[in-house]
Amino acid sequence: MTITEGTAERLTELRSAIVPAGVRAVVFDVVGTLVEPSPPVAVAYQRVAAQHGVERAAAEIDGLFRTAWRKQEAIDAAATTPFATDRARERDRWREIVLDVFPHTPAASAIFDELWEHFGRPMAWRPTLHGPALVRQAIDAGLTVALASNFDERLLAIAGHVEPLSLVPHVFASSELGWRKPATEFFRSVEERLGFGPTELLLVGDDPELDLAAGRRAGWHVRGV
8 A cells, every 4th residue: 555645644643642753663551551350350359259158348359459469569579580470470479469368268279260260361351441542543653563561471362352452463471571560671572572672662551660660761751541
């Protein structure tokens, strides 16, 4: 297809509206930026636990989950190689989170197994209100578009089935990169795979530390949602 003068001007306008000059690729965080759990995490935990005879209020689960998640982040930060990861570590970290949410519960391991499967299914996710528009803007602007997330290898299975993730050709999960954000190595791994330098990349994300601050430290452009 030949790019007409008008089309070229439109692409230039879109680029200017979305990204700083010199950016050639937009890399999107996934959870909270483009998709969100449906039902919410606490409700999913509550429902699965109830199937095993464990009754908890969703608000209580939500508080315990946040504490457990922060605990695992601290463990990764204090590791000999901070924020290095792999498939085994990602599964272990989620198992520990579930065990902390349901302490002293004989059924906790079974609850974990079901939750691990649940969040690996496309039906467990829905687009955020702004997610589809953000991805389409980047695509329409003629930019390379990628996903890069602390979500583990389950992301590879669901990305092709959940919009707007299914619109994106490049998908990078932490367990496959070997690093979690906020490690600078996470960003360097994405650069290597996409073939762009730091100043040519824009990260769009929702987390002030894991996305925005970490992206800036890596020398990327960043944009919050």
